[in-house]
Amino acid sequence: MPLTLPTYPQPDARGRFGRFGGRYVPETLIPALDELETAYAAAKTDPAFLGELDRLLREFVGRPSGLYLAQRLTEHAGGARIYLKREDQNYTGAHKINNCLAQALLAVRMGKKRVIAETGAGQHGVASATAAALLGLSCVVYMGAEDIRRQALNVFRMKLLGAEVREVTSGTATLKDATNEAIRDWVTNVRDTFYILGSVVGPHPYPAMVRDFQSVIGEELKVQHQALEGRPAPDAIVACVGGGSNAIGIFAPFAYLPEEERPLLIGTEAAGEGVDSGRHAASVAGGRIGVLHGAMMYLLNDDEGQIVPPHSVSAGLDYPGIGPEHCLYAQTGAAQYVPVTDAQALDALQLLTRLEGIIPALESAHAIYHAVELARTMRPDQTVVVNLSGRGDKDVAEVMRLLSLQDPVGETPGQLLSPSLLSEVHA
Amino acid sequence: MTTLAPTRGAARLHAAFEQARTEGRAAFIPYMTAGYPTAAGFPALAQTLLAHADILEVGIPYSDPLGDGPTIQRASEQALAGGTSTRHSLALVAELRARTDKPIVVMTYVNPIYAVGPREFMRLAQRAGVDGLILPDLPPDQDLEIADLAAEHGLAVTFLIAPTSTPARVALVAQACTGFLYAVSVTGVTGAREGAALGEVPAMLALARQHARVPVAVGFGVKDAATARQVAGVADGVVVGSAFITAAANGQDVDALAASIRAGCVR
Numbered sequence: 001m002p003l004t005l006p007t008y009p010q011p012d013a014r015g016r017f018g019r020f021g022g023r024y025v026p027e028t029l030i031p032a033l034d035e036l037e038t039a040y041a042a043a044k045t046d047p048a049f050l051g052e053l054d055r056l057l058r059e060f061v062g063r064p065s066g067l068y069l070a071q072r073l074t075e076h077a078g079g080a081r082i083y084l085k086r087e088d089q090n091y092t093g094a095h096k097i098n099n100c101l102a103q104a105l106l107a108v109r110m111g112k113k114r115v116i117a118e119t120g121a122g123q124h125g126v127a128s129a130t131a132a133a134l135l136g137l138s139c140v141v142y143m144g145a146e147d148i149r150r151q152a153l154n155v156f157r158m159k160l161l162g163a164e165v166r167e168v169t170s171g172t173a174t175l176k177d178a179t180n181e182a183i184r185d186w187v188t189n190v191r192d193t194f195y196i197l198g199s200v201v202g203p204h205p206y207p208a209m210v211r212d213f214q215s216v217i218g219e220e221l222k223v224q225h226q227a228l229e230g231r232p233a234p235d236a237i238v239a240c241v242g243g244g245s246n247a248i249g250i251f252a253p254f255a256y257l258p259e260e261e262r263p264l265l266i267g268t269e270a271a272g273e274g275v276d277s278g279r280h281a282a283s284v285a286g287g288r289i290g291v292l293h294g295a296m297m298y299l300l301n302d303d304e305g306q307i308v309p310p311h312s313v314s315a316g317l318d319y320p321g322i323g324p325e326h327c328l329y330a331q332t333g334a335a336q337y338v339p340v341t342d343a344q345a346l347d348a349l350q351l352l353t354r355l356e357g358i359i360p361a362l363e364s365a366h367a368i369y370h371a372v373e374l375a376r377t378m379r380p381d382q383t384v385v386v387n388l389s390g391r392g393d394k395d396v397a398e399v400m401r402l403l404s405l406q407d408p409v410g411e412t413p414g415q416l417l418s419p420s421l422l423s424e425v426h427a
Numbered sequence: 428m429t430t431l432a433p434t435r436g437a438a439r440l441h442a443a444f445e446q447a448r449t450e451g452r453a454a455f456i457p458y459m460t461a462g463y464p465t466a467a468g469f470p471a472l473a474q475t476l477l478a479h480a481d482i483l484e485v486g487i488p489y490s491d492p493l494g495d496g497p498t499i500q501r502a503s504e505q506a507l508a509g510g511t512s513t514r515h516s517l518a519l520v521a522e523l524r525a526r527t528d529k530p531i532v533v534m535t536y537v538n539p540i541y542a543v544g545p546r547e548f549m550r551l552a553q554r555a556g557v558d559g560l561i562l563p564d565l566p567p568d569q570d571l572e573i574a575d576l577a578a579e580h581g582l583a584v585t586f587l588i589a590p591t592s593t594p595a596r597v598a599l600v601a602q603a604c605t606g607f608l609y610a611v612s613v614t615g616v617t618g619a620r621e622g623a624a625l626g627e628v629p630a631m632l633a634l635a636r637q638h639a640r641v642p643v644a645v646g647f648g649v650k651d652a653a654t655a656r657q658v659a660g661v662a663d664g665v666v667v668g669s670a671f672i673t674a675a676a677n678g679q680d681v682d683a684l685a686a687s688i689r690a691g692c693v694r
Contacts, residue, residue: 024537024564026494028589028614030596170500171490183493188615190591291538291564292491304513305542306490 003054005044005212006219009256010325015204018331020324023203025183025294032190037205039110044212049109056101057216060134063098065089065217067224067385072355073372080235080378082371083228084388085221085250088360094390095214095246096127100196102213104131107194114189116140117196118182120147120175120242121316121363122154123390124198129163131196139163142181144174147315154394172309175242175319179293199243200323203294207324214249221250221385229383233263236378238371239387240363241267241337242281242317244326246389252325255334262334263385266374267326268366270312271339281310283322284330284337290321297321298330313342313402314362314395340366346402348372349392361390362399436558437583437605437641439530443481444607444642444663447692453659454481455689456644458534458668460502461485461519462511464675469511469519472675477527479685484561484666485523487516487535494536494563496618498669502676513539513548517555524556532585532606534561537573545573549580559583559606567603574603585609590627594634601638607664608635608643618669619650629661651684652691659692 011017023033043049057063066086074082087095100117107115115137119125125141132139141163148155148167158165171177179202186195200207200214222232233254239247247267254263272280280286283298290299292307300308300320312318322337329335340348345362348369353359360368364387371386378384392399447454457476462469477483488506492499511519513535520531533552540548552560559582565573567586574584583606588597591614601608612628613620628645635643644664649655651670658665667688674681 022569023566024569025566026563026589026611027566027587027596027600028591028611030566031591031593034593170497170504176491180491180493184496184616187494190614290541291536293493294564296541299538301538301542302512303542305536305539306507306512307538 002047003050005050006215006253008252010328011204011208015208017207017324017328020296020327021204021207022296023294024291024296025203026187028187028190029203033203033205039106040205040209043106043109049105053102053105057098061091061097061101062089063216064220064224067221067228069228070356073352074375076355077372077375079375079380080382080384081380082375083234083383083385084358085217085385086388087217087246088358088364088388088391092123092127092130093393094123094127094361095217095249096124096198097130098216098249099198099210099213099245100124100127100131103194103196104135104137107137108135110194112192112194114138114193115196116142116182116185116193117198118142118175118178119198120178120318121314122147122151122158122394123316125163125165126154126157126161128196129158129161132163133161140185141165142168142178142185144172144178145169146173147175147178150315150398151394153397175315176307176310183293199245200248200325201243201293201295201297201321207295210245211248211252211325214245215252217246217249217387218251218253222253225383225385233261234385235382236264236266236374236384237387238266238268238367238374238384240317240366240389241269241322241326242319242363243321244323246387248323248325250387251329251335255329265329265335266370267335267337268340268370269337270314270317270366271341272311272313274341275339279311280339281312281317281319282339283320285339292321295324297324297327313345314366316361316363317366338370340369344369346399349399358388359392359396360388361392362395364389434578434583434605435581439558440482440532440583440606441642443530447481448663451694453662453692453694454644454664455479455692456482456484456664456666457671457685458484458486458666459671460488460499460506461516462488462506462509463502463672464505465509466511466515466519470522472681473523474526475682476671476685477523477529479689480529482530482532484532484534485516485520487513487533487539489536489539492536494616496616496669498672499617502672513543514551517551517557520557521555530558531556532559532561533557534563537562537565540573545576549576549582552582553580557582559585561585561609563587567600578605587611588631588635590614590631592631597631597634598638601635602640604639604641607641608639609666610635610643610645610662612645612647612658615647617647619673620648625657625661632661652687655688655691656693659694665692
C-alpha cells in the first residue's frame with residue numbers, strides 16, 4: 001500500500017487549532033513560512049515525494065515498528081493488556097527520525113542545501129544529522145550547554161555524522177534557548193536554510209506538518225491492533241508529552257473519531273519534583289496560555305509574561321510549552337494530560353527494564369508509569385498502548401548518576417527501585 | 428508623509444517626524460532596554476538619550492527575545508535579574524514622562540501583553556504616557572485585537588517589514604501601522620554589524636511608501652554617524668539600539684555617541 005499522509009480537520013486556514021497556534025514570529029520569517037506551507041502542500045500529494053519517504057521509512061528507519069504485548073508488565077499491573085508501540089526500534093533510537101527524514105526530503109525538494117535544528121535530549125539532533133548525512137546537506141544543531149552535559153554521547157554522534165553542534169549558553173541553556181537560537185539563525189539565513197523543527201510546536205505550518213509526518217505511528221497501530229485484537233482502536237493510549245510530537249503521532253489518527261469510538265488518550269507531562277514544587281515542565285497542569293516560539297499554547301510563564309524555566313529529569317521533556325494541537329485536545333477533552341514526576345519516571349524505567357528487558361528513554365518512562373497505573377483500573381479484556389517513543393541508551397549515564405545518588409554505595413542493585421515496586425517485581 | 432492621526436499617540440509621533448523633516452533631518456530614535464543597566468541607573472541613561480532623541484524607544488525586557496541579537500538579549504537578562512519586568516518597565520516610562528514631552532514608544536514581545544492582559548496592558552501603557560507600541564513578533568494579521576485595543580487607549584502601533592517581505596506583505600503591514608512603519612535593514616536579528624550596507628533597503632522603502640499612511644523608519648545594524656547618514660538618506664527615521672547598550676556596558680560616553688549619531692541623521 002503506498003504511503004499517504006492523513007488529512008485532519010485542524011488547524012484552520014490561518015494555522016490555528018482553536019485559539020492556539022498561529023504565527024507569532026518576526027516578519028522576516030513570514031514569507032519563508034508561506035513558502036514552506038506551499039511546498040509542503042504540494043509534496044503531501046506528490047507520489048514521488050511520498051514514494052521516496054515510504055522507501056526510507058521502511059528500508060532506512062526499519063518501519064513498521066513493532067506492537068509488542070508486554071506480558072510481564074501486564075501481569076504486574078493485573079488489569080488491561082499493555083502493548084508497547086516500539087518507536088525505540090527505529091534507526092537512531094526514537095520516533096524523531098520519522099519527521100527528520102521527511103523534512104530533510106522537503107528541504108532537498110525546495111533546493112535548500114543547509115539545514116538547522118534544535119535539540120534537547122539530542123535525539124532530534126542525531127536524527128537531523130543523520131538525515132542530513134544521508135541526503136548530502138550541511139547541518140548545524142543548536143543545543144543548550146546543560147543538555148550537552150547531560151547528553152554527551154548524542155553530541156558525539158552528531159559530530160561523527162558531520163553536523164556542527166553549537167552550544168547555547170543564554171537563558172537556561174536548555175531546549176527553550178536552543179530553539180531561540182535556531183530561530184535566530186533562521187531569521188538571519190532564511191533564504192538558503194531549512195529549519196528542521198523537532199516537535200509539534202513553532203509557527204504554522206510546523207505543528208501540522210510534524211503531526212502529519214509522525215502520524216505514521218498511529219496509522220500503523222490501527223493495522224497492528226486490528227491484527228492482534230480484532231479491532232483497530234485500543235481502549236487507551238498513553239504517550240509522554242514535552243513539545244508533544246510522539247504523542248500527537250499516535251493520538252491524531254484517533255483524536256478526531258466520534259467520542260464513542262475514540263480511545264482514552266492520555267499525555268503524560270513531566271512533573272519534575274511535583275507540579276506544586278515550581279520545578280516541573282507540566283505546561284497544561286501548571287501553565288497558562290501564552291506565546292512562545294511562534295505559537296500560542298499552554299506555557300510556563302509568570303504573571304508578567306516571562307518564561308519560567310522548566311525542569312525535568314528528561315532533557316527531551318524539559319520544555320516550557322506544549323504543542324498547540326495538544327492544547328486544543330486538553331481544552332475540548334479529546335485527550336487528558338496527567339503529570340508524572342521524575343521519581344515516578346525513574347521507577348518506571350527500572351520496572352520496564354527488569355520485567356521486559358527493555359530500557360526505555362526517560363521520556364517514555366513517564367508514559368510507562370501512568371500506563372501501569374491506568375491498566376490496574378481496567379479489565380483484562382481491555383488494552384492500553386504505550387508509545388515507547390525512544391530507547392534509553394542516551395540516558396544510561398544520567399540514570400546511573402541519579403540512582404547512585406539514591407544508593408551511593410551501589411552494593412545492592414536490586415534495591416535501586418523504590419521498596420513498593422521492588423516487592424511487586426519479586427512477588 | 429501623512430496627516431492622518433487617528434490617535435493622540437500617532438499625532439505626537441507624526442509631529443516629531445514632521446519637525447525633524449523641516450530641520451532637514453531624519454528623526455533620530457534611540458533605543459534602550461528598561462531597567463538597564465539597573466532599575467536605578469536606567470533613568471539617567473534614558474535622559475541622556477532623550478536629550479538627543481526625536482522619539483525614544485524603550486524595550487520591555489523579555490526572557491526569550493527572538494528578534495534580538497546577543498547585545499539586547501544580555502541587556503534584557505541583566506534588567507530582568509535586577510527585577511525590571513513588564514509593569515515595572517511601564518512605571519519607568521511614567522517617570523520619564525514626568526520629565527519630558529518627547530514621544531516615547533515601547534517595544535514589547537506579545538507574551539508580556541497577553542500575560543498582563545491586553546486591555547490592562549494598554550491601560551497601564553496609556554497611564555504611563557506611552558505614545559506607541561512596536562511589536563516585533565506580531566505580524567499584523569495574527570491578532571487584530573491588539574491594534575484595536577491600542578487605538579482605543581490612544582496608542583499608535585508599529586509593525587515591521589523585512590527585506591524578505593513580498594509586495595503583498597509590505598502592503599498589508601504598511602496599512603496596519605498607525606505610528607510609523609519599521610523597516611528592518613537586513614535579514615537577521617538586532618545588533619551592530621561590520622560592513623552593514625543599505626543593500627535592499629531603498630527598494631523596500633520605495634515599495635513601502637506606496638502603501639504606508641505613516642512615516643517609515645529603518646533599524647537593525649545602525650551603529651554610528653556614517654551608517655545613520657546612509658539610512659537618513661532614504662528613511663524618515665533612524666533607529667539605533669545595540670550600539671548604545673554596548674557603549675554603556677563598556678563605560679563609553681553614551682552622550683557623545685548619541686550626539687554624533689544624531690548629527691549623522693541629516694539628509
